[in-house]
Amino acid sequence: MVSPAIALAFLPLLLTMIIRYRYYFVLLYRAVLIRWVRDCLTGLSREERAFQYILTHATPGDAQSILDTFDHWCSKVEFISHIGPKKGKILDRLLQEHCPITVLELGTHCGYSTVRIARSLPIGARIYSVEMDERNAQVAEKIIRLAGFDEDMVELIVRPSDEVIPRLREDFGVERLDLVFMDHWKRCYLPDLQLLEGSGLLGEGSIILADNVIFPGAPNFLRHARRSGLYEVRVHRATLEYIRGIRDGMAELTFLGIK
């Protein structure tokens, strides 16, 4: 039988683990436990709750207000994985630098990043936002309309991304994508990137921005991007949205063109 002394000797390890990975415990609590409890209590999905909150708290037509309300809800009330304010600033800077005309967004979720991109786009630019989930898409559309962006600016496509990308040229008449923002399933990053390469929509200087490449992480995507030689890769290091202690990063891939 193991003596209590030996068991006690494991106490420092336990303490270390708890202290070191406290942010992950917090994340677990906020993203999983609270969501589960609230889902049971309200009968609404998380996204719908977020929309209700925004409807009651934000100023319609004001993108900044909507974003702020989102941030507030995500950091104080519940947790939704968005791009968040800090990484959002990197996105804003990129948009200002490059002024893309055609943007493809994979993974609309609640429309936070769509609003964020749309508000800093030049006139005449267009976003194609792809969302697989029907309910999320409904919420996203409401939020986008609430922020004051119309059909011409934001085109919401409710289909899986791997079906959309090969048909972008035929169905939507897209010739070239200036910016691709990826924030959907991390497993889909790599196949979608390969689809984009195959479709020929990427031109020289096109930018692919992928969120959450470190946590939860998309190792295969990064490996491919680094090894293929098609891209100039930069990883912006930051922390996970709304939780301070977890490291995360955004990968910025600049397409160099096929040689």
Next chain:
Amino acid sequence: MLIYLKTFFFVGKDNEFSLYYVEVEENSQGGQEKQTTRDGKRRRERNGEVSRRRASEKRTTEVDTKRAEKKHEKRHKTARKEGEKHEKRQRRKNSKSESDSAPESKDNQAVGVLGSLTPEELEKLKEAVDERKKLIATMRGKPWPMKKKLVVLSCVLSQGVTGVFIISFLYYSNCQKWMKFQRDFENFKTACIPWEMKIKEIESHFGSSVASYFIFLRWMYGINMILFGLTFGLVMVPEALMGKPYGSIPRKTVPREEEASAMNFAILWDFGGYAKYSVLFYGYYNSQRAIGWLKFRLPLSYFLVGVGTVAYSYMVVIRTMARNANEEGGGDDTSFNFSWKTFTSWDYLIGNPETADNKFASITTSFKEAIVEEQESRKDDNIHLTRFLRVLANFLVLCCLAGSGYLIYFVVRRSQKFALLGLENYGWWERNEVNMVMSLLGMFCPMLFDVISTLENYHPRVALQWQLGRIFALFLGNLYTFIIALMDAIQLKRAEEEIVKKNMTIWQANLYNGTVPDNSTAPPITVHPADIPRGPCWETMVGQEFVRLIISDTMTTYITLLIGDFLRAVLVRFLNNCWCWDLEYGFPSYSEFDVSGNVLGLIFNQGMIWMGAFYAPCLPALNLLRLHVSMYLQCWAVMCCNVPQERVFKASGSNNFYMAMLLVILFLSTLPAIYTIVSIPPSFDCGPFSGKTRMFDVIQETLESDFPAWFGKMFSYASNPGLVLPFLLLLVLAIYYLQSTSKTYKRVNMELKKKLQTVSWEVQMYVQMSPTQLKGLSASSFSGVNEESSSIDEAGHHRQAGQNGRFIHPSQSQHTQNSEPPVSSTHTTTRPPASRGHTSSGHLPGHPQQPQKNSHSNRR
């Protein structure tokens, strides 16, 4: 050759000239080929120069016109096809006429230097200059260090121009062989250093911080090798070969009650049974004064080896520390923090792109940290919170230390209880509880300290030192708890021994009374040594404890390595393809190589060796084995499943911090050993000192019986306090004196350093200043840019000429000095000494364009 002799004859009037020609003559003897090429060159130069000369030397009208005519004549006469002899002869005639005209030109002081020379002289000068250019070019081409080049150059200059070829040839041919041999020898020496290639490989992948751990490990290996050699060669082997064989006396025999299980693996693994009754432990050794045909004094040797190993370790550690202290130098290296970081933080030994990336990242982070630190040191707004957090962190750490100390104490007491009741009744867990708990605490507490130290918000370097200090305290606490428990155990054993001693007499009395009739004629009873009762032998117990500790420590290290590093790496690598987050970047990731923990582990392991080696001579051997295995295992583990760490620092010999720790540990580990040796009497029936009241009595005994009487007397005189105290005083004084002198040296070094810095700064200033100053000055005297630059070169040329007077024809240099002042003084005074090298390397004296220009400017 003949022609030259003739020339010599012709020109012979002027002594200086003749001297010069002799040199040239010798030269021509040395290398005929060179002569021909030079002649060709000369001819070409002459053709080019005739016109120039004509333009420059108008003042000697008569002679000049004559010569011009002659030249024209010659030109017509001597076409290219004509033999050289003819041309030379012509030239000689010229030279004669020119030497006639020389006095005239000497009179004319106002004219420039070169203008005053006759063409012949000029030509010779040029030849000399060519010579020197060639010489310098060859020197430059040689793969020698600068020092050697300078030596050869000065040697050649003193011998004349000729020497260079011979000397350089000799040097070169010898040098090549010698250098090749040297290179091979170096390679051989490198190949002889154990594990050098492995360490280099690690260094290239992980930077010098990880490699320095392995260098430290290798250093430890070397020391243990010597310790092992001493104990093995002077204690274990003599006893095994020459001592009484196994089974001859009770201390060399397994007792009857243990015989059945003595060969079981579990018992052997625990160093009981046959392992206990072998040369591996103290108890096996016999107290016989001299053994074998060599009359080897084993007890004395045992004692001296025990003392000698410790003394040797002290010596080596202190010597290494002193050497490192020399290398460290002095000065506040903390100033210019950012420039140091900028220029020196890159580790050029990294040969791997990933490591380079990581190093890049670490440098970036260190910069960030340094900036943050700088800001914080300037702001210091919330000092109270920081202080509170630091105190809190220290309090937590103290709690942790106290808790772990109490846990160990508790476990040790429990194990004593088990030991009293008989260990056989308990399982493996109970028997190994102490070691398990100590190993686990030693493994997990540093992690907790690391987490707590993030609270303190120290600079990483300071944090690291705190961390090291805490781990050190933890290990030390554990070790000393262990030792105290061991002391208790020793007391218990000694009490037991007293009982056994009493029982022994009873047993003997019973033996004789019970079996032997009263008449004494019967043969003495022989009892098998295994049946004779014996004492508990606390020394062997201590040795066993240490060996067990070392073994369990080693096993823990290896198992941690295999699970924590290898298994983790395998999981991370292969589960990454089917996991929902990035395992490599994210939560488990690959482990970093923990340099501080490993080095501390090594140091404490060594401390245990020093402590226990007296009671278990096998310990150095075991340690050697452990170090050997861990060298290979850790090298493999590092290369296979670790990633380079971000916070880089140096360990090993270059870092005296570790050495100081080693010294402290050495001191602390010799204390208990010395205490036991001095204060506790040895067991009565086991070990080399059995039957003596104290272990060091063996010295007294040897002095009395093995040395002549006068030596013993002298020793007793020498050891009386009246002599010892003054001697100690003298030692203290000597130490004080040496320390103060070293301090003075250090201060002088510092001052020199400062001086060097200022001097280099001044030189820098001059170098920066000089071009602008010169520009201003020369712009005032010359108009064109080209001329300006050439005039700067020119000044250099003259200076050069003045300096290397030996090189140049003496009369010429005289001319130079005489006629120079109006022009050169302006240049030379404004020119700083530092920039001389620049001009001399840029244009050598005797550049074909320059005399012309100079004379031109002079005439203006």
